[in-house]
Amino acid sequence: MKRLFLACVLLAAVALPARGAAPSEAPPRSIEEFREQVGAVLKSAPGAPSAGLVLIENGDVVFQGGVGVADHATARLAGEQTHYRIGSISKMFVAMAVMQQVERGKLSLDASVAELAPELPLENKWAAQDPVRVVHLLEHTAGFDDMHYRNWLTPSDRPLAEVVRDLDAELVARWRPGQWHAYSNPGYAAAAYLVEKSSGMRFEDYVDRELLGPIGMHETFWTREPAGSSLAAGIEKNGQPAPWHQLKLSAAGALISTPRDMAKLAAFLVSRGETAPGVLSEASLTRMERAETTASARAGLTFSYGLGNYTRQVNNLAFHGHDGSLPGYLSTVLYSQETKIAFAVMVATSDYDVFAKVRKLAANYLLRNSETPKEGAFDGEAVVDSANNGYYYPANPQNSLWGGLARTMNGARLTAEGDRYRFAPPITPFAAIDYFPMPGEQLRDPGKSMATGVFFNDAEGRRAFTDIDAVYVRGSWWSVALPQYGVVAAVLLMISTLLFALAWAPRLMFGGLRVATHVSTRAWPLLATLVFIAACATATQLRLTDMLGPNVKTVLFSALGWLFGLLALIGVIQSLRTFRAQRQKIIAVHSLAASLAALCLAAWLWSIGLLGVQLWAW
Numbered sequence: 001m002k003r004l005f006l007a008c009v010l011l012a013a014v015a016l017p018a019r020g021a022a023p024s025e026a027p028p029r030s031i032e033e034f035r036e037q038v039g040a041v042l043k044s045a046p047g048a049p050s051a052g053l054v055l056i057e058n059g060d061v062v063f064q065g066g067v068g069v070a071d072h073a074t075a076r077l078a079g080e081q082t083h084y085r086i087g088s089i090s091k092m093f094v095a096m097a098v099m100q101q102v103e104r105g106k107l108s109l110d111a112s113v114a115e116l117a118p119e120l121p122l123e124n125k126w127a128a129q130d131p132v133r134v135v136h137l138l139e140h141t142a143g144f145d146d147m148h149y150r151n152w153l154t155p156s157d158r159p160l161a162e163v164v165r166d167l168d169a170e171l172v173a174r175w176r177p178g179q180w181h182a183y184s185n186p187g188y189a190a191a192a193y194l195v196e197k198s199s200g201m202r203f204e205d206y207v208d209r210e211l212l213g214p215i216g217m218h219e220t221f222w223t224r225e226p227a228g229s230s231l232a233a234g235i236e237k238n239g240q241p242a243p244w245h246q247l248k249l250s251a252a253g254a255l256i257s258t259p260r261d262m263a264k265l266a267a268f269l270v271s272r273g274e275t276a277p278g279v280l281s282e283a284s285l286t287r288m289e290r291a292e293t294t295a296s297a298r299a300g301l302t303f304s305y306g307l308g309n310y311t312r313q314v315n316n317l318a319f320h321g322h323d324g325s326l327p328g329y330l331s332t333v334l335y336s337q338e339t340k341i342a343f344a345v346m347v348a349t350s351d352y353d354v355f356a357k358v359r360k361l362a363a364n365y366l367l368r369n370s371e372t373p374k375e376g377a378f379d380g381e382a383v384v385d386s387a388n389n390g391y392y393y394p395a396n397p398q399n400s401l402w403g404g405l406a407r408t409m410n411g412a413r414l415t416a417e418g419d420r421y422r423f424a425p426p427i428t429p430f431a432a433i434d435y436f437p438m439p440g441e442q443l444r445d446p447g448k449s450m451a452t453g454v455f456f457n458d459a460e461g462r463r464a465f466t467d468i469d470a471v472y473v474r475g476s477w478w479s480v481a482l483p484q485y486g487v488v489a490a491v492l493l494m495i496s497t498l499l500f501a502l503a504w505a506p507r508l509m510f511g512g513l514r515v516a517t518h519v520s521t522r523a524w525p526l527l528a529t530l531v532f533i534a535a536c537a538t539a540t541q542l543r544l545t546d547m548l549g550p551n552v553k554t555v556l557f558s559a560l561g562w563l564f565g566l567l568a569l570i571g572v573i574q575s576l577r578t579f580r581a582q583r584q585k586i587i588a589v590h591s592l593a594a595s596l597a598a599l600c601l602a603a604w605l606w607s608i609g610l611l612g613v614q615l616w617a618w
Contacts, residue, residue, distance in 0.1 A: 027364035031055075031063050034365045041357045042068040042347075046239030049349035050078035050232050051358055052259040055366060056266050056335075056342040064263040070232040070348070080260045081219060083227040084346035085234065086331045087324025090255040092265075092288075093207050094188050095138050095308025097195045099284040100210060106198040109135040113142075116194055119161075121168035124177065132177045133293075137191040138307040141293045143173040144184040146398045147249060148618050149547045151186075154248040157223075160203055163248060164193045176459055178293040180396040180471045181305055185252040188308075192251035203251050215268050215276045217261040222254050231256070232348040234328020242328025242350065243545065253326065259344070262333060266342035269321070270335035289320045296466040299456040300440050305469065314363045316373040316449035327545055330355040334363075341366040373449035382437040384416035388455055388463065391480035392423075392472035395464070401618055404608025408487065411472075411480035414465075426481040427488050435467075487604065490597035494529040497594050500587075501526050521578045522587065524571030525594035528564055532598070535560035547615040554615045561612035565602035571595030 028034035034055075042049055050068035054061065066078025101107040107116075112131040114122050124132050124143075136142040148169055164171075170186035192203045199206050204222045212220050221227055224244065234242035247254050257265075267275045272282040289311070291297040291304035302318075303311050312319050314334060321334035328350055335342035343362040347355045393411035397403035412425045412433075421443065424432035435443040435453065442451035443465070455465045463474040500522065538557045546553045575592035605611040 027368045028361060029365075029368060031365075034063070034361060035067055037361050038067045038358050041354060041361070045349060045351055045354040046237065047235035047241075047349065048072070049235045049347055049351075049354065050082065051348070052078060052080075052082055052084050052232070052262070052344075052346040053358075053362065054259050054263040054266055054333075054342070054344035055362060056263065056270060057366060058340050059267065059271055061263045061267065064259045066232075066259060071229075072233065074229075076229075078232060081230055081258050083219070083221075083231045083256045083258055084331060084348060085324070085326045085329040086255050086257050086262070086333075086346060087253045087326045087329060088185075089257075089322045089324040089331055089333055090251065090253045091188050091308040092322050092333075093211055093255070093308075094192050094195070094251055095288055096211055096280055096284075097203070097207055098134065098138060098191055099280055099288065099307065101195055101198050103281060103284060107134060107194060109133065109138075113137065113190065113194070117190075117197060120164055120171060120190055120193070122171050122173075123168075124173040126173065126176045130177050132173060134191065134194065135293055135307070136177045137187040137194075139291050139293050140181050140183050140187060140305055141179070141291075142171075142177050142184065142187050143175045143180070143182065144187050145170045145172065145174070145400050146183060147185045148401075149615055150617060151248050152548050153245050155246070157246075157250075158248075160189070160193050160196055160251065164189055166248075174400060175396070179295055179459055181291070181294050181296075181469050182396045183305075183398050183469070185249050188252040189249040211279065214279045216264045217257065220255055220257040220261045222250060222256075224256060227256050230258075232329075232346075234326075235349045235351075236328060237349070237351045245327060245545070245548075247326075253324065257346075259346070262344040262346065266333050266335055266344050269333070270337065270340060270342040272337070294466075295456050295458055295464070296454050296471075299454045301442060301451060301454040301466065303450060303452050303468065313448055313450055313452070315367050315370075316375070316377070317367070317370075318450060325350075332359060339367070339370060375447050375449060376436065376444075377449040378438060378451075379436060379444075380439050382439050382442075384419065384421055384437050385441075386416045388421070388465070389415050390463065390474040391426075391477055392465070393475050393480050394470055395473040396469075396471040401609060401613070405610065408483045408604075408608070411475070411484065413481070414472075425484070427484050433467075487601065490601045493594045493597035494525065494532060494601070496590070497522075497526040497529050500590060520574055521591045524567060524574050525591055525598055528567035528571055528595070528598040531560055531564045531567055532601070535564060542615075550614075550616045558612050558614050561605065561610070564598070565606065565611055568595060568598035568602045572599050 028037050038051060042051060048069060050066055050070040052066050053063065055063040065080045066082045068078050070076050070078040070082045098107060102109060111134050113134060114127065114131060122132060132142045151166055167186045195206055196203045224231060236242045272285050273280050288307040288309040290306045297304055309320050309322060312334060317336055317338060319334040319336045321332060324331040329348055330352065331346040333344040343366060345359045345362055347358055391411060391413050394406045397406050412423045414421055414423050421435040422432045423435060434446050438444055438451050441455040443453045444450065445452045452468050453466045458464045458473060465472055535557060538553060538560060542553055572595040575595045579588045579592060602611055
């Protein structure tokens with residue numbers, strides 16, 4: 001979502017040269033060396049966060065513990081019983097709870113959600129032929145929005161039956177269920193509610209009794225109070241303490257755990273349930289690892305999100321698991337059946353670069369003696385196909401609020417060139433992404449060995465392809481490139497008012513420009529441009545936590561949007577009124593063109609729901 005939000009800034013920004021990648025370090029060869037390298041990463045990060053870590057080799061735990069200072073206020077060091085928020089790793093327990101109910105005959109993955117729980121505020125115009133099924137909730141293929149900002153937080157704990165009734169705006173199928181993936185926390189809240197209803201137990205109590213207890217995760221909690229002083233202090237990316245927020249959809253991301261407990265979860269997953277017999281069958285755990293309901297899965301792509309469990313390439317090997325992200329905390333649990341290794345990483349920071357470095361150190365240590373596939377190892381004799389050429393646009397935004405912006409600005413042209421496909425934005429062709437062909441119309445990212453995407457025809461017969469979870473549908477130059485050129489042309493025309501101001505502003509200051517109509521004709525588009533730039537600057541300062549309520553930043557962003565539209569409209573009216581009176585026609589034409597550009601840009605932002613948007617109310 002952050003990338004979509006920052007796209008509005010790109011409308012008025014120039015590209016910056018990318019920094020070269022840091023040279024790679026040798027993988028750690030011992031546990032002590034691993035801990036030292038992790039410690040060095042943490043100490044160099046803003047706020048010097050701590051990390052909770054688990055390493056499993058051949059099914060055995062070889063390390064579980066902490067590195068760094070868990071709480072700088074008390075100088076408390078991180079250890080195996082230090083608690084971290086694990087965020088969306090909680091979704092694995094939602095999926096496991098559903099699969100338990102399936103095994104017990106109380107739920108079915110193919111059951112219609114509307115029939116199981118008619119009280120849920122579902123909206124699906126394809127319900128007659130394609131109802132939202134339980135499996136769609138778990139594979140994020142119902143077409144639901146992710147949670148709106150107003151539903152992120154809650155001041156107090158509320159029954160899940162009440163919470164799901166607040167999700168009427170999110171539980172709307174935006175496309176035919178079972179077509180595309182779009183990550184949706186509300187879908188998991190609905191799935192948790194089905195477990196509550198089928199089991200007759202509060203969802204959190206069900207997970208505690210039927211999953212956490214039998215697996216042996218006795219230090220994993222839904223709230224912070226049981227963790228007490230053992231909780232690691234979360235740190236923002238800038239090094240400041242992260243605020244604690246109580247999640248409204250707690251089932252989808254509220255769990256707090258320790259390295260000791262995460263070792264038990266990782267061991268349970270990599271053993272396919274052998275460490276806790278009777279919790280889930282191997283068949284159910286295996287089913288969780290694959291997707292079946294997306295168009296890309298039906299086309300043969302195995303790199304996908306299953307039931308609360310996704311596939312990730314780690315050093316070109318297939319790993320399964322889940323990530324978690326909350327303000328001040330990042331986490332992952334990953335395991336590989338092929339190598340019988342698993343690891344968990346929990347860092348008390350929002351700095352993704354720090355998290356990624358620690359995760360890579362864990363993977364490199366566990367794979368230090370393994371031979372991993374080289375890039376392109378499974379490409380075979382696959383070649384590019386020019387029949388796939390064309391202009392494509394993103395079709396499955398995670399949030400509908402940002403969907404219009406993504407639809408316009410994230411489209412690109414795909415062309416078969418030599419041994420690869422190039423996916424180049426029309427306005428910045430130098431920023432092209434390369435894909436390499438694989439058998440079965442699949443494709444992969446550079447540096448990878450396994451497929452990360454696949455070409456297919458969607459339900460409407462349109463050519464499309466996936467890049468991991470993103471879906472791109474083929475359009476045309478008119479529908480993909482032209483809108484981008486239009487937006488960029490409008491922004492450039494507006495920015496040109498700044499250059500013109502360098503010529504007429506000194507004259508105004510020193511008395512050389514005295515006719516009021518001449519001044520206002522120039523001033524209105526300039527003011528609109530300055531307000532637009534201010535709005536973009538405000539956008540760059542907005543964090544997710546800022547969007548969750550009214551504050552100076554969000555109110556200012558909303559007000560600047562409406563002011564931009566108003567100034568653009570006034571500029572057009574003034575330019576038309578004074579057009580014939582202007583002695584210098586180039587000034588009249590430029591002022592009118594710049595004002596029209598601003599008005600068109602404002603109209604486009606209004607049409608996609610972003611002009612003056614009240615983020616806290618969405």
